[in-house]
Amino acid sequence: MPSTVTGSFAANFLGNAPAWYKQAIVLFLIANPLIVWTLGPGVAGWVLVAEFIFTLAMALKCYPLLPGGLLAIEAILIGMTTPETVYEELLKNFPVILLLMFMVAGIYFMKDLLLVTFTQILVGVRSKSALSLLFCIAAALLSAFLDALTVTAVIISVAVGFYSVYHKVASGRGYHHKNHNTASDELVVELHREDLDRFRAFLRSLLMHGAIGTALGGVATMVGEPQNLLIAKVAGWDFAEFVRQMAPVSFPVLGAGLLTCWALEKLRWFGYGARLPKPVRQVLVEFADNERARRTKADQAALWVQAIAAFILVVGLAFHLAEVGLIGLMVIILITSFTGVTDEHQIGKAFQESLPFTSLLVVFFAIVAVIHDQHLFKPVIDFVLSLPKDQQPGWFFAANGFLSMISDNVFVATVYISEVRQALDDGSISYAHFQELAVAINTGTNLPSVATPNGQAAFLFLLTSAIAPLVRLSYGRMVVMALPYTIVMSSVGLFCVINFV
Numbered sequence: 001m002p003s004t005v006t007g008s009f010a011a012n013f014l015g016n017a018p019a020w021y022k023q024a025i026v027l028f029l030i031a032n033p034l035i036v037w038t039l040g041p042g043v044a045g046w047v048l049v050a051e052f053i054f055t056l057a058m059a060l061k062c063y064p065l066l067p068g069g070l071l072a073i074e075a076i077l078i079g080m081t082t083p084e085t086v087y088e089e090l091l092k093n094f095p096v097i098l099l100l101m102f103m104v105a106g107i108y109f110m111k112d113l114l115l116v117t118f119t120q121i122l123v124g125v126r127s128k129s130a131l132s133l134l135f136c137i138a139a140a141l142l143s144a145f146l147d148a149l150t151v152t153a154v155i156i157s158v159a160v161g162f163y164s165v166y167h168k169v170a171s172g173r174g175y176h177h178k179n180h181n182t183a184s185d186e187l188v189v190e191l192h193r194e195d196l197d198r199f200r201a202f203l204r205s206l207l208m209h210g211a212i213g214t215a216l217g218g219v220a221t222m223v224g225e226p227q228n229l230l231i232a233k234v235a236g237w238d239f240a241e242f243v244r245q246m247a248p249v250s251f252p253v254l255g256a257g258l259l260t261c262w263a264l265e266k267l268r269w270f271g272y273g274a275r276l277p278k279p280v281r282q283v284l285v286e287f288a289d290n291e292r293a294r295r296t297k298a299d300q301a302a303l304w305v306q307a308i309a310a311f312i313l314v315v316g317l318a319f320h321l322a323e324v325g326l327i328g329l330m331v332i333i334l335i336t337s338f339t340g341v342t343d344e345h346q347i348g349k350a351f352q353e354s355l356p357f358t359s360l361l362v363v364f365f366a367i368v369a370v371i372h373d374q375h376l377f378k379p380v381i382d383f384v385l386s387l388p389k390d391q392q393p394g395w396f397f398a399a400n401g402f403l404s405m406i407s408d409n410v411f412v413a414t415v416y417i418s419e420v421r422q423a424l425d426d427g428s429i430s431y432a433h434f435q436e437l438a439v440a441i442n443t444g445t446n447l448p449s450v451a452t453p454n455g456q457a458a459f460l461f462l463l464t465s466a467i468a469p470l471v472r473l474s475y476g477r478m479v480v481m482a483l484p485y486t487i488v489m490s491s492v493g494l495f496c497v498i499n500f501v
Contacts, residue, residue, distance in 0.1 A: 017062040024054070025067045032071070033078050041080050045374035048075055049406060052367050056454050057475035059463055065360045072366035081369040089365040089372070093410060096226050096457060097358055098325025099149055104354035106313070106331035107153040109341070112299075113306035114154060115161040119288045122162065128202075128275050129265040132209045136261045139213025140254065144221045145318040148214035148458040150328075153354075155210040159203050159467045162284065167470075169283045170196050200471040201274035207462065207473065208272075208481045209261055212450060214458050215489070216257045219446035220250040223320055226457075227413035227445055234417050235438045245435065248500035249443045249493055256492040260485055271481045302339045309334045357464050361457065377403055377412070381419050389433055393440040394498040400444025401490055404455050409445040416441045439501050447493045451486040453478050 014022050028051045035044040051071055055064040075081055090097065107114075125131045135155075142151045170193075218224030222232040222242040232242050243250075264272040295303075309331050316327040336347060371377065380403065384395045396416065403412045417438065424434040449455030453463040453475055459482075462468060463475060 014062050014066060021058060021061050025070065029070060029074055032074055036078050036080065041374050042376065045080060045370050045376050048080065048370055049367065049376070052364075053406065053452075053454055056460070056463070059468070059475055063356065063360075064464065065356060065363060068360065068363045068367070072363045075366065075370050081366070081373045085369040085373055086366045089369045090362060092414065093226070093361075093365055095229075095323050095325065096149070096410070097361065098323055099328065100325075100354050100358040100361065100461075101328075101351075102325045102332060103150050103328030104153045104357075105350035106309075106328040106335070107150065107157055108350035108353065109332060109335040109339075110306045110310060111157045111161060113303050113310065114158050116288075116291070116303065118158040119162070119284060122276070123281060123285050123288060128273070129262055132206065132261055132265045132272075133258060135206050136209045136213040136216070136258060139210040140217030140257075143214040143217035143224050145223065145314065148218040148225055148456065149461060150317070150324065151214050152211060152458040152461055155207060156353075156462065156465045156467050159207055159471070163199070163203060163467065163470050165287050166199055166280050166283050167196070195277040195279050198274055198277045199280045201271070202276050202280075203467075203471045204473050204477070204481070205265070205272045205274055207467065207471070208478070211459055211462055212257060212261070212482070212485050215446060215450045215456065216254050218458075219253070219443055220246050223317065225409070225446055227410045228442060230410075230414060231417050231438055231442050234421050235435060245439050246442065249439065249496040252496050253443075253447060253489050253492050256488050257485060260488045264484060270484050271477065305335060305338045353466060357461055360460075360464060364454075364460075372415075377415055381416065385419070385423065389429070392433075393436050393501050394494060396437055396440040397444035397494050397497045400441055401448025401493075404445045404449035405451045406454065409449045409455055410457070413441055413445040416445075436501050440497050443493050443497060448486060448490040450482050450489065451479065452482075 010022075014025065032044060032048065032051075035047055048071060052064075052068050055062075055067040055071070058064075072086075076083060076086070121134065122131070125134060139151050139155065142154070218228070220243060222228045222237065222239055228242070232238075235245075237245060264270060267273070312334070313327060313331050316322065316330070317324060321327070322330075332347075332350070336342070341347060380399050384392060384399050387395055400409075400412055400416060420429070420434060420437045420441065423429045424431065429437070446456075450459065453459040459478065463473070463478060467473070
C-alpha cells in the first residue's frame with residue numbers, strides 16, 4: 001500500500017512532465033538549502049536564478065508557475081528573502097500586474113475587430129518581407145504610445161485567430177466548428193500537414209518580428225515600458241523631453257532593427273523567411289469572404305463598438321489618463337455593455353489567458369526579491385560607478401543589458417536609476433551627467449534584453465501564451481531567432497550611447 005501511494009504521488013507531481021524534468025526539480029529543491037548552508041546565500045541566489053531560468057526554458061514541458069513557484073516558496077522558507085520583501089516588489093510593480101489582469105482581457109473582447117483588420121492585411125500583402133516590416137513597424141509605433149504587453153497581447157490574439165481558422169480546415173472541419181482542439185494534430189489530414197508546418201514557421205517569424213518591434217518602439221517614449229515611467233519620474237522628464245533624450249539612440253536603433261527585419265526575411269536565416277503557403281492563403285481569403293457575407297447588422301454594430309473602444313484605449317494610454325490596467329477594465333466594461341455580453345462565464349473566458357501569466361509574474365518578482373535581498377547586482381553597480389565618468393554611460397549600457405538578459409529589466413532599471421539618483425543627491429555627479437546615465441540605463445534595459453524571454457515581460461508573455469506551443473515557439477527557438485536582433489540592436493545602441501549621448 002505505501003509503495004502504491006508513493007508511486008501515485010510521484011505520478012501526480014508535476015503531472016505529465018517528463019521523469020527527468022521532475023527529477024531535476026527535486027534535485028534543485030534538495031540542493032538549495034545545502035548550498036545556502038555551505039556556500040552562503042549569495043552563491044545560492046545565483047544558483048536560484050539559473051534554476052528559475054531553466055524552468056522558463058522548459059516552459060513547453062511544464063508551465064513555469066509550478067516549478068518556479070516551488071523554488072520561490074523554498075527560497076522564502078530558507079531565508080533567502082522574506083514575504084515582506086516579495087510584497088514590496090509586488091507593490092512596486094502593481095501597475096504591470098493590473099495591466100495583465102485587465103488589459104489582456106480587454107484585448108480579448110476586441111479580437112473580432114483585430115481578426116478582420118489583420119486578415120485583410122495578411123491576404124492583401126503578398127510580399128513576406130513587406131508584411132514582416134509592416135508587423136514590426138506597427139508593433140513599434142503602437143508600443144511607443146501604448147504598452148509593449150498590450151501590443152504583444154494584440155499580436156498573440158491575431159495569431160491565435162489565424163492558426164485556429166486554418167487548423168479547423170486542415171482537420172476537415174468548418175471555420176465555425178465549436179470546441180475544436182487546436183493543440184492536437186490527430187485530425188489533420190495528411191495532405192495539409194506540410195502546409196500546417198510551413199504556416200507555423202510563417203506565424204513564428206511574424207510573432208518574433210512583432211515582439212522585437214515592441215522593444216524598438218518601447219524604448220523611445222515614457223509609456224512604452226514600465227521602467228520608462230520610473231526613469232522619467234526620477235529624471236523629471238515629461239513625454240516630449242523623454243523622446244528628445246532617447247532620440248540619439250532610439251532612432252538609429254529603430255532604423256537598424258527594421259533593416260535587420262528586411263535582411264532576415266530575404267536571407268532566410270535564423271528561422272525566418274517562411275512564406276505563407278498558397279492553400280493557407282486561399283483558406284484565409286475564403287474565410288474573410290465568408291465572414292463578410294455572414295456578418296449581420298448586429299455583428300457590424302459590434303465591430304463599430306470595438307473600434308470606438310480601441311480609439312478610446314489609444315487616447316487613454318497615449319495621454320496616460322489613468323493606469324493602464326484601469327483603462328483595460330474600462331474597455332471590458334464598454335465593449336461588453338454595448339455588445340450584449342452579459343453572462344459571467346462568457347466574461348470569465350477573457351481572463352483565462354492572462355491570469356496564469358499574472359501568477360507566474362508574481363513568482364518572478366519573488367525571485368527578484370531574492371536578487372534584491374542578496375545584493376547580487378551590487379558588485380556590478382559599484383564597479384561601474386568607480387570608473388571614469390566619460391566611460392560610465394557605455395559601461396552602464398553594457399551592464400544593464402547583460403543583467404536584463406537574465407533578470408527582469410524593470411528591476412534592473414529600478415536598482416540602477418536609484419543608485420544614480422543617490423549619487424546625484426550626494427553631489428558625486430552633475431545633473432547633466434545624471435541625464436546621460438539615465439539614457440544609458442533606459443536603453444540598456446530595453447534593447448539587449450530581447451536576447452532571452454526572461455529579459456522582458458512581453459517576451460515572457462509570448463513564450464507562455466496559448467500560441468507558443470501551437471506554433472512550436474520554445475525558449476531556445478526564441479533565443480535563436482532573437483540573436484541577430486540582439487547583436488544589431490545592442491551594438492548600434494552601445495555605439496550611439498558612447499558617441500552621441
